Amino acid sequence: MRKALVIGIDYYAAGGSLSGCVNDAHRVGTMLESHSDGSPNFDVRLVTASSDRDQITFRTLKDLIVELFKSEDDIALLYFAGHGYVDATGGYICGSDSCQGDEGLALGDIMSLAGQSKAKNRIVILDSCHSGAAGADPLKPAVSEVTIGTTILTASRADEAATEISGGGVFTELLVDALAGAAANLVGEVTPGSVYAHIDQSLGSWGQRPVFKTNVSGFVSLRKVRPPIDPDILRALPKLFPDYGFQLQLDPSFEPELPSQGLNPLADPENTEIFSQLQKLNRVNLLIPDSQPHMYHAAVNSDTVRLTALGEHYRRLALKKRI
Structure with missing residues (x-):
């Protein structure tokens, strides 16, 4: 069993709303729910906020992630697109009701929930500013702690913004390309490592830099596509x-x-x-x-x-x- 929680937040009550996160979440969810041949892949739960009528509050955001990581499945995957924040105490992802960045859900709490999960593999993918702080120790910024079975893939380093362009995140655009087959090996499997390699090679040295952290004994396949050779x-x-x-x-x-x-x-x-x-x-x-x-x-x-x-x-x- 493979479970994915896909969250996209455009609407923020205190201003600073975004324009591409909901669209990105829909695209990622569509990619994850089936392999290229149409066979089922992840059981996807898609949750988005486009206006005040469907806003995702801090409480809702935390409850959704708590529920995801209660999983005992083979893979529990979190994808989040929205505002992120970092300060001396660590990083955060922000719900629609966050008035200040540190009112969001702490990345440390997310990693703690993932680390305690009984799922065999936990994958956290974040397209938000400063998301590279995930897994980092605020007292030792150069040190990351990632529990066994956990993989983190983020749009940018802790001190960087994550860019939106043409109605979507730069990072997610490359993520979707990778899942569609650009990062597949010759047997048609797309892994977290190959996704990172594709994104890393596609982003220049002067822009945002993706971050990849993992503590696994073997990569899992995120999606299967038609292999380029029989x-x-x-x-x-x-x-x-x-x-x-x-x-x-x-x-x-x-x-x-x-x-x-x-x-x-x-x-x-x-x-x-x-x-x-x-x-x-x-x-x-x-x-x-x-x-x-x-x-x-x-x-x-x-x-x-x-x-x-x-x-x-x-x-x-x-x-x-x-x-």
């Missing part, structure tokens, strides 16, 4: 390349067509099928020709092909039956 081809890697550094010899019988002659009279159906798989491996940077510029030239010129370092990694995974 997993059966990955599983066949040890058969095609039985040893580390193995060079597979090609010859013209692997190429089904020749530019000047059409169908290749030397083509062997079994070899052309293998060559089709090799070309797909080449397209995702798992395989390269040893001395020729393209796979076609490797075949017609009887060159060898070999796995890249990434290809060797997936060959080892296939050997261990982890694909």
